[in-house]
Amino acid sequence: MDLSEVNIALFRLVNDLGKEYTYLNPVFSFIAEYMVLLLGLGVLIIWFTRDKNSRLMILCATITFICSFIIGKISGEFHLNYQPFVELSDVNKLIEKEKDNSFPSDHTILFFSYCISFWLFKRGWSILCILLAILVGISRIWVGVHYPFDVIAGILISFATATIIYFTLPKLSVTRNILMFFEKFEGKLFQQLKKSKENKTKNY
Template identity: 70%
Template sequence: MNFSEVNIGLFRLVNDLGKEHEQLNIIFTFLAEYMVFLLAISVICIWFTRNKESRIMIFCATITFTCAFILGKVSGVFHSNYQPFVELSDVNKLIVKEKDNSFPSDHTILFFSYCFSFWLFKRGWWIFWILLALLVGISRIWVGVHYPFDVIAGMILSFAVAINVYIIVPRLNGTKKILNVYEKYEGKLFQPFRKTKGSKTRNY
């Protein structure tokens, strides 16, 4: 059994579950399509806790995603395949997706870049995010838009970049300088709101 046969076999194993358990399709469709918004909201909320360590974590996670995404696009030049719903028959396709190169999975790179970073920094509910990222990766197979190896490649890329970023970036002087400059201007931006709030409090 060659690489392609294994890839297709694993895809069928997961994707056919949607035909057998149709009641779960709405859950996996939500995970595949909309969980990215929960991630975005969570990242913004963590950032605005104004905790220094949390901001370094988000900063590193964003660098991880950017680098892994670029590496993913480069790897897609050397290996490419269309989505399963394009190449295979009788695919349980649950979401709208245009035909393009699906290797590696961008959704997987996005989620695992942040979730691996959460895990490395061990901040908050990191185990929840790792499990959620796994479910998102599986959901992309379930809804018919990615092969398992598209997802696995995204995971490997994200993990490799996350480890290197975690080791290097927090130790760079430039990291703290960038955050300090940002926080300086953030303070100036929100200062009028704080003064207004303070004035209202004193009036009471």
């Protein structure tokens, strides 16, 4: 059995579960499509706690995602496979997706870029983020839009990039300068908002 056959066999193993346990399909469809919104909300909440270490973590995670995404697109130029619902018959396709190169999985890269970065910085509670990222990866197979190797490639790219960023970026002076810039910008913005509110109060 070659790698492509293994890839298809693993895909069938996961995707066919949706045919057997149909009551789970709405759950996995939600995770596959909308969990990204919860990730975005979580990132914003952590950022606006205004804790310096947390902001450093978010900055590193964001740069990890950008770099991983670029690496993923470059990887896609060297290997191409369409989504399983395009190439295979009798796929349990649960969400709408246009036909394109599904290698590697962008969703997996997004979640693992942030969640691995969270784990490197925080450990402890962030293991839940890793479990969530794994669940997202599985969901993309469950709903029929990615092969397991698409997901695994996304994980490997994100893990390698997150590790390199974690051990290099915090040591650079440019990183501190970026965070200081945002802090100054926020300080001025909050001052303007405060003045505007005080002016409105006086007018009333």
